[in-house]
Amino acid sequence: SVNKKICKTLSIGTKANAICEMLTGESKAVFAKKFNVPRTTLNSWLENKDKILDVIDVDTFSVNRKRIQTSTHSDIENYLLAWLCQARAQSILVGGPILAEKANQFAAQLGVANFECTNGWLEHFKARHDISSRLVCREANSAPQLQINEWKSMTLVAILAQYELKPHCFNGIQINRLPVQYMANKKAWMVSTIFEEYVCAFKKVVLIVDNCPAHPRITGLKAVRLQFLLPNTTSHTKPLDSVIIRNFKIHYHHDLVMRMIVAVDSGKAFKLDVLMSITIMKKAWDLVEKKTIANCFRHCGFTCEQPAGEDNVLGVESEESSRFSNTIDQLRIIGLWPTDVSQDDFIDVDAVVSVSELTSDSDIVAAQSKIDKPDHDDNAEEDENNDTNIQHSLIKLAAD
Template identity: 30%
Template sequence: MSQKRKQINIEEKSRIISKLEKGIPNKDLAKEYGVSHSTISTIWKKREKIQILYDKNFLKMKRARTTRHTKIEEALLKWFKYQRTNNEPINGPILQEKANDFAQRFGEDFVCSSSWIQRFRARHGIVGGKMRGEAASIDEWITQKWPTLCEGYSPEDIYNADETGLFYNMTPDKTLKFKGEKCSGGKMSKTRLTIMVAANMTGSCKRKLLVIGKSKKPSCFKNIRSLPVTYEHNVKSWMTSEIFERWLRNWDAELKANKKKVLLLVDNCPAHPAVTNLKCIKLVFLPPNVTSVLQPMDQGVIRCLKSHYRRLQVLKLIQSIDSNNQNSFTVLDAILMISEAWEKVSQKTIANCFGHAGFNDLTSLITRTSDDVIDDDEEDNISLAQLAQNLRPALSTTETDEFIYVDQSIAICAPATEDDIVREVQEENENEQEDSEEQFTVPTLIDGLNAVSVLRKIVIFNEELNIQGSWDDTLIKIQRELQNVYARQKCFKQTKITDFMRTEMMEK
């Protein structure tokens, strides 16, 4: 009686491939998994197909075979997910009818059968007309797939990156106007930025922020030497696949120079393509539909960043009220403030957010509230709610929360259609010139010297400031450097040959 052949699913095959890559002999793996040598060899030959299925989360499939009608499959799955988000009841016959509809649209000779729908549902874990529960999917991914993906990487080398939209110059009294806006273009895009936030699992390394604005050449950037962030532009202030790939390849080159390798977790939004030929970055996509739960940056890091930013913004508004100074708020102001807010996000907050997403506990998901992961900065001992009482009119606690999170759900990208591409190229050409709408005056050296002088006097006369002598030493160094540059400029202007000849003539 012949022995029944053992079948291995995609997840197990992926583990076998990983072990073969590490040099574990074929015969040892055949013995471990109870299969023949030829089975292990076949798995190795089909490793590319297996990896594709593994990346698409087809963990329980036992044959490395995909449907010939890939367009229909992808379109039907996207349609089904969209219906699921709207809580529409979907059964087998409805899926079958929709598959035939997509076949007609794509011009394919295909008639969907009930058996094809059964296989489709099995491939994607669709049971009883609904996707598998998110909690089960998350637990399965974090406990079964994640250990294989992160194998060989220390927590310091595991990163997560995510984008968020920011209405950078919004005042609290405009919150209701902005709340719930999709911000897909037009005037709204001039009031917003998109920010890419990235950090490692321990919180010991926070990547320089990537900020995407609308204007290619904001007037406030004129003659600027460097920025504390990486700046990109897009006609809608959105993340695009080109910007994402450029950001990724620049980081990859930096890592190669430093001889380091990292694993980067990102969601599978339209602006995140599967970038190939990366030397030092292993790009891992989170499973669909669960990124709001699994994405560490979404578990409190971005919330903390925005809270710090809004606090700085309210403080600036109060300063403007007290000084009767209504200067315009520029993209440069926003960049400096968002960079300062990023500095205030603590290492503990980031590490807690990775733990809250389940990455520090592979046996079970952590069930804390998002409030538990945020470690408030001790330096900010006056809350935003307290500061907001100084505004006119004062903000309630509810209004303060709305002010912080008003841009929480604004779009940061979208699939590009052909019409979108044409429109984007046209708008890019129209946007080549500097942004004339943003009024900005570059501070002079005299402004800097006066500012340092005022700061030194404030330190001397204000007893409430808890500042040690070293701070005054720092101000003196800044003042001295500004004076040296100012003196060199004055000397250079006075040593022109015409000035020398004019002086000689006056002496005679």
């Protein structure tokens, strides 16, 4: 009997990962054997590498999809996806009927005639963007583990393979001496314009961020690669959400309480202003250990290194947390701390406070309309040696 040749179609994520590996210059024969595909298939991937990698860059489709096929009404789909990301960021439960209604509303706003969001269109929309029936899942234990593992093993690996651990722009720069950036906003929110300015000031770098109304999909970037995490999986894929933020907040709140105690002991009224808050914040960030940051990045898949004897700081109470707890116990004994307020209550008091702008439907349409008018990232053509004006102080997170 004659063996029939089986046609094998791999996912977009696998293709992107393979392309990044092939660009290192190793023999195609090695990769043909590794991915179990003929060389002609590898050549086809390389010919379409810009298209495939662009899909990964802008998070257009799920990395599990095998074909790059856009919707007939891609503009409506883009607006609907942006609206859904905002709803998810607020932990709002969104079902199929609501999505269908929003799609119809966007169609009306855009003046698209004879559009009706059918079940078929909606199912294709969900499939393209890997949206499950459980559209909102805020807790870590409800996050889709399979998608998280695939994102770490495919998308993240493909991204990191194209970047050096230490960019050339940091040569001769003492990162720990860079000042804290301060920006003010009347609404006291992180807004998309601030984020855009922050992103466009970078040179050769990849920024991996979570889905948030203040994080728009900026087009026209050349030297900057903006990669979004999977929605609702930040506790698994976002290092800051692992332990780093909580560690920082413990240091901040403990320092705040100690200052309050000093004020009480001296008979003075305690007043907290913006300048004092910035001072405490800088001190708290400096107290977050490098080991904590490195392990959080390692836990989220940003490095494959597993040094022997590594202390597992994930989920382990720090010494600072223990000292803070002892301080609270002492204050509670002398009646200066409410009996029904725990350390966690105090640290997480702002957990439900909105810290980013909320965009209306018209804002979403306006933002998405900028896709056809790229005018960002002029720094790509500047001299890479002009590095002395770098003003970003949070880029050393994983390097150490």
